[in-house]
Amino acid sequence: MSFKVRLTLVALIVLIMFILHNSFWLWGLDDRVPLLFGFMPFAFSFYVGYTFLALIAMRIIIKLAWPDPPAEVLEPCRGEEPLGK
């Protein structure tokens, strides 16, 4: 799979997470879904679930598009002073 395709998949994951965060059509469930563990209403428990989804999403993104750098790339190349100095 080329890196462009991987990056597109990452963008898709971000889009899905953004849509889920803005899922206003689910707000009608706020007073209908039973309390999770007896104290978490839907407006709260949704984001507990969202947190674990975020964790899974980050794991997929890391697998898909976060390669470790080859050692030679990290070798300092500081022939010139950074701009602003």
Added chain:
Amino acid sequence: MTNTVGIGVILLYFTVLVGIGIYGAKVSLKTREDYFLAGRGLGSIAVFMALFASNITAFTIIGHAGFAYGTGYGAYGYVIGWSIFITPFTYYLVGYRSWLLGKRYGYATQPQVFGGIFNSKLVALLFLVLLLYYTLPYLVVSIIGGSLAFTTITDGVVPYWLSSLVIIAISLVYTIPAGLRGTVWTDIFQGAIFLSVACLLLMAVARALGGFSAITEQIVIENPAMLQRGLSPGIAPINWFSFAFINSIAVIVFPQMFTRILAARSSSNLKRVSLYYPLALAAIFGVSTLLGVWGSVAIPGLVGKDADNIVPMLIHQYLSPTWMILGLVVILAIVKSSIDSQLLSVTHLVTDDLLPRFKRFNSESAVFWGRILLVVFAAIAYYIALVRPAAILSIAAFAFSGFSVMLPVMIGALYWPRANKYGACAALIFPALMLHIWYLEILPKWTTFGFMPVFPAFVLAIVTLVVVSYLTPAPPPEQKEKTFGIFDRVFTGGGN
């Protein structure tokens, strides 16, 4: 607060911080990179706690609980929902590529990274000016918020002026000798304290109110509107959508956060941080949300700013004096861990990016001047926190939005080889101006189409970057190669 145990706990807490400062100074080298970036050698836990503790301010426990008190459970998703995913994602999106360039070319701040990518001193200067412009008021507001909380929780025994002085002075005690290493070590200590004590505090309050289920049933019966997001006008969908462009994506632009990313030892450290960051963020804001909502039925009737005192009031009314002491330590830990990092980052920017424009320093002199400037900025911030000028507070009100609208330039610089310095300059200046015009209400409100100003300003930044870059000459190939050659080797193994 006057009991011996209380004073003992506070003294122990301060002693640990001072000890960390002294030890940090002993192991630190007197070089610029070691003082401001801890020698780019921070491990996973250090980076994680440094980012987390710097990210969490007095707002988390005080302001957010007050907001949840009036808004209900919806406050959780509104304030932190999108951040739970997007903040750690920006550590990948912007952080990792910036870190790669930092390792390779020695960049230590945003002006250096983005001035370097565009090969432009003007881009570097714009980053410097805007970051200082937004960070200084934000620092002052952090001090004001923390000091007010300190004074409230001590029932006024410690007056406001003394609270501010204590908070700033203790921060300086370990930051001056040990630089970033000192702030990071104290972040680990303070972050662990406030995360664990906040969870214990939640359980203690729940117990005092009859248990998790009992207090929730009481809310369902007495104040059912707290469960329904649709009934809170403050978090109407258009605000909910707009707010996603304020605090969550601004975090990576904060200079204190960006610098900590650059200080990571390896790519694996950054991966671990990004992976587990959602859990910590969700936990601390979850505690704050629940305390605020529970407070709405336990201590009803608070209006406006009074609601911001709900956590100290819950502790005061329902828990033993020992909890007041622990609560005070939590507030101090949260406030100081963000203030020290902001102070150090402002000092870092001036030492590394402003002073060298007038005079060149060797590495040891830079550390010396950094320490002097820390004291100078702390004194200025203290004075402003005492005077509280309206102009500074109004800038702080949209500082988050200001940081956010700088993000498109950062992303463009790291992902779009056609982006050039003209586009970057225009995309930094124009949206910042528009943001001021909208917040100062020079233009009528309808010009933002009902959104918060940050959203149209963010879109303007993207459009300006693209249009101006296309209308002006492309960057020379060797300049593109300097940045994107590195990325090609890392992400595609040298091919495309």
